[in-house]
Amino acid sequence: MLSNTDLQTxxxxxxxxxxxxxxxxxxxxxxxxxxxxxxxAWKGVINAVVSLPLVLPPTVLGFYLLILMGPTGTIxxxxxxxxxxxxxxxxxxxxxxxxxxxxxxxxxxxxxxFASIGEQPLEAAATLRASPLDTFFSVxxxxxxxxxxxxxxxxxxxxxxxxxxVLMIGGNIPDKTRVVSVQIYNHVEAxxxxxxxxLAGYLLAFSFIxxxxxxxxxxxxxxxxxxx
Amino acid sequence: MxxxxxxxxxxxxxxxxxxxxxxxxxxLVAVAANxxxxxxxxxxxxEKETGHRANLALGSSGKxxxxxxxxxxxxxLLSADEKGPEKLxxxxxxxxxxxxxxxxxxxxxxxxxxxxxxxxxxxxxxGDFKHLALAxxxxxxxxxxxxxxxxxxxxxxxxxLFFVQGENIAQTYQFISxxxxxxxxxxxxxxxxxxxxxxGSGWIIPDNLYxxxxxxxxxxxxxxxxxxxxALLEFLKSAPALAIIKKYGYALxx
Numbered sequence: 001m002l003s004n005t006d007l008q009t010x011x012x013x014x015x016x017x018x019x020x021x022x023x024x025x026x027x028x029x030x031x032x033x034x035x036x037x038x039x040x041a042w043k044g045v046i047n048a049v050v051s052l053p054l055v056l057p058p059t060v061l062g063f064y065l066l067i068l069m070g071p072t073g074t075i076x077x078x079x080x081x082x083x084x085x086x087x088x089x090x091x092x093x094x095x096x097x098x099x100x101x102x103x104x105x106x107x108x109x110x111x112x113x114f115a116s117i118g119e120q121p122l123e124a125a126a127t128l129r130a131s132p133l134d135t136f137f138s139v140x141x142x143x144x145x146x147x148x149x150x151x152x153x154x155x156x157x158x159x160x161x162x163x164x165x166v167l168m169i170g171g172n173i174p175d176k177t178r179v180v181s182v183q184i185y186n187h188v189e190a191x192x193x194x195x196x197x198x199l200a201g202y203l204l205a206f207s208f209i210x211x212x213x214x215x216x217x218x219x220x221x222x223x224x225x226x227x228x
Numbered sequence: 229m230x231x232x233x234x235x236x237x238x239x240x241x242x243x244x245x246x247x248x249x250x251x252x253x254x255x256l257v258a259v260a261a262n263x264x265x266x267x268x269x270x271x272x273x274x275e276k277e278t279g280h281r282a283n284l285a286l287g288s289s290g291k292x293x294x295x296x297x298x299x300x301x302x303x304x305l306l307s308a309d310e311k312g313p314e315k316l317x318x319x320x321x322x323x324x325x326x327x328x329x330x331x332x333x334x335x336x337x338x339x340x341x342x343x344x345x346x347x348x349x350x351x352x353x354x355g356d357f358k359h360l361a362l363a364x365x366x367x368x369x370x371x372x373x374x375x376x377x378x379x380x381x382x383x384x385x386x387x388x389l390f391f392v393q394g395e396n397i398a399q400t401y402q403f404i405s406x407x408x409x410x411x412x413x414x415x416x417x418x419x420x421x422x423x424x425x426x427x428g429s430g431w432i433i434p435d436n437l438y439x440x441x442x443x444x445x446x447x448x449x450x451x452x453x454x455x456x457x458x459a460l461l462e463f464l465k466s467a468p469a470l471a472i473i474k475k476y477g478y479a480l481x482x
Contacts, residue, residue, distance in 0.1 A: 089392045
């Protein structure tokens with residue numbers, strides 16, 4: 001069975017993922033909206049930057065973050081100036097890294113959902129004199145609901161599965177940065193295969209169930225169906 | 229008799245392909261992270277002296293042991309401890325009677341800041357640091373030694389709150405060298421250049437504060453028939469190799 005330490009790592013992992021997912025939706029929604037609507041020449045560049053974590057090895061991202069967020073790095077100097085200290089080895093640092101790492105998993109489904117809404121509903125809302133904010137919450141959000149659902153779940157689960165970045169900037173501190181993927185890795189390296197099996201099993205079951213729920217729910221309300 | 233161009237070319241190609249194969253072979257070596265610098269030098273000497281090649285895979289000993297248990301490809305293991313090679317021996321994955329201690333590891337308390345670490349380690353009780361880096365004692369022998377030092381100094385309970393742990397000693401070095409951790413315990417070999425600590429400041433921990441880090445080497449079954457593997461283990465005991473090992477701050481077993 002799971003030991004207390006293992007449970008701690010599970011709990012911490014979900015905490016990191018929840019914070020990161022919340023921040024990603026907050027940042028990702030306007031970003032995805034802009035990417036879906038803009039005709040700016042910058043669209044390609046921003047799209048490429050947001051998608052970088054999809055192709056970069058997490059260790060590359062982690063290595064850059066360790067240097068940038070450290071005392072001599074640009075981000076590190078800014079956080080130090082703000083009185084926050086430096087971010088590596090902290091819970092906040094892990095959340096920031098997770099946001100960067102999982103952002104494409106939130107932005108891309110949202111961007112697709114926003115793009116598929118098209119001009120018509122927005123024009124209709126405008127003729128009814130809905131304010132932009134009103135349009136957003138009563139037209140766009142309901143129409144893009146499957147996109148939001150996919151974005152939330154993929155952002156969350158991808159953060160749960162994060163490993164390379166945490167290994168580089170985490171420092172394996174109980175209750176702060178020791179997340180479940182690192183704990184499994186440590187169990188395996190310490191040749192504690194039984195403990196590794198238990199934790200890995202939990203994670204596998206969790207991931208499968210969440211994805212199963214996602215795909216079965218989405219099937220009942222596909223994006224195209226709502227548009228008709 | 230005239231030799232045609234085709235024949236001439238064939239001879240040259242054959243010479244290039246097989247010319248050395250009778251004499252030179254390649255050995256795949258798993259090397260504990262702390263020994264990466266000396267081993268790179270030793271491998272270069274080894275190639276010069278014997279004509280064989282040594283391909284080095286660097287990482288943590290624990291990982292190499294679990295990879296070998298699951299059919300890993302390595303032919304020689306240079307572990308950071310004796311436990312790894314012993315475990316593989318018990319599992320019947322090594323060639324009998326090939327296990328030996330190739331070096332005794334030295335621990336250092338190190339910081340990138342000059343004049344930060346004093347030569348008695350007083351900084352550990354007086355310093356205002358936020359992070360003390362060390363290798364995970366569950367995985368790395370240098371982590372075990374660091375914990376032992378802190379316990380002997382009666383500082384473990386107090387400093388435990390400041391621990392940031394690297395998965396292996398190379399990662400621990402990374403935490404300190406990027407200044408994310410103000411100071412930490414690493415292998416002396418990682419910071420020693422020409423017999424001196426090259427950057428920052430350090431305290432070479434006295435031997436009486438921790439049990440010797442006995443680093444074991446062993447020939448694995450995969451390498452039993454490989455002349456390069458056998459030659460490498462012999463070379464590790466030779467004078468040129470021992471000189472390199474000493475140069476990087478290790479002590480020699482006997």
